[in-house]
Amino acid sequence: MTGTEAGAVARLLARLAVLAALGSVVVLVLAIGDGGLEVVAAALIGLIICAVGVWWFLAYRGGVRLLGAVVAVSALAGVLVLYAFDGLWLTALVLILCWSGALACARLALRRARPRPVPARVVGERPRRPVLIMNPKSGGGKVARFGLVEKAEALGAEVILLDPSAPADVAALARKAVADGADLLGVAGGDGTQALVAAVAADHDLPFVVISAGTRNHFAMDLGLDRTDPARCLDALTEGEETRVDLGEVAGRPFVNTVSFGVYADVVQRPEYRDDKTGTALELMPDLLSPERGRRLDARVDGTPLASQQAVLVSNNPYASPDELAAGRRPRLDDGVLGVLGLWVKDAAAAADLAVRGAQSTGLTVLTARRVEVTGEGGEIPVAVDGEALRMPTPVVCTTRPGALRVRLPRERPGVTVSGPSVDWRELLALAFGHSRRTGDGHPGD
Incomplete structure (x- = not known):
């Protein structure tokens, strides 16, 4: 047109x-x-x-x-x-x-x-020695359920299958694969594992394949990949095309989706969270939301101060609209900026204001930035990086590496959608x- x-x-x-x-x-x-x-x-x-x-x-x-x-x-x-x-x-x-x-x-x-x-898309040459790292526990066992190992090997890929009983350094495995001659890296696993291997691929300017074998697969969703059948992602090995996307970094650690500070990060720190997400959240929320007992965060967003927040969410490219955050869609992954949401709801009146006014509420701040610095009480604060619970010394700095990652995608991607703007x-x-x-x-x- x-x-x-x-x-x-x-x-x-x-x-x-x-x-x-x-x-x-x-x-x-x-x-x-x-x-x-x-x-x-x-x-x-x-x-x-x-x-x-x-x-x-x-x-x-x-x-x-x-x-x-x-x-x-x-x-x-x-x-x-x-x-x-x-x-x-x-x-x-x-x-x-x-x-x-x-x-x-x-x-x-x-x-x-x-x-x-x-975004510029090129039809990359078929890789001669692709290496895929697969987590058999991810997504409730999708690797075995969809026969990903056998299908990948049939396409000429070398598969490194992680041992659930012996946690491995996946970044080290990826670096070793590159040293041994891998010309493509890929991951069948959660977004946290995707990010670690993606950073190795970006450092060596190698194409990276995302296989949607995780639980939620947010990164795969925003790339338009089929999340119902991760085996279709393997088509990228044969009939693939490449595009470049941004890669986020928090305190030197890569992330592909989000970094959360505050309420959500505090909740996921608890060991019982993985077995009882709702119950754990409801048990902790009163203390986390209390003006007297809850943790408060301060942030500097490209020089703009953001004070006394209950939660700060930094995303690798902004979401289409904060009103649609639950949908979890980012219309683009190559804008070269971070999305920033700050939340401060002190009482029932503020909650009502947020419900009625949405993104226009005084309790919600929506920004974009290239650098975000977050500080909090004490020498370190809880941080959730692509859903993984960590603790990091303050100040915690988030940045972006524009176009750092070469992603190899199948030509047919049923999940491609274009979100409407605000x-x-x-x-x-x-x-x-x-x-x-x-x-x-x-x-x-x-």
């Missing part, structure tokens, strides 16, 4: 988004006499009460926690009951559909109006009825 065609499509989508948003307003105005404002007010009040209940559930124990659970569930149920008994459900449904359509069209329009350079309504209006300075540049939609 040419830049002119993409600009016309973006403008059309922007106008549809504006019309759908206006439709929401029209429905609300027409329904004022029939409870239109009641629909919005009930939803807003229900959301606030639910957020307060969730805060009580997380920040307290005993009877207050039970009350919080009851309040949160009752708030949601109360809104639904009100809509049903007052005959407001149809108005609520139309409003939801109009607003959802407006947001969907807005994100599509802005995505086409904000073209990004397509909606900027002023830019959207300019695009719909004026001229966007970004429209028509590059190759959007190709």
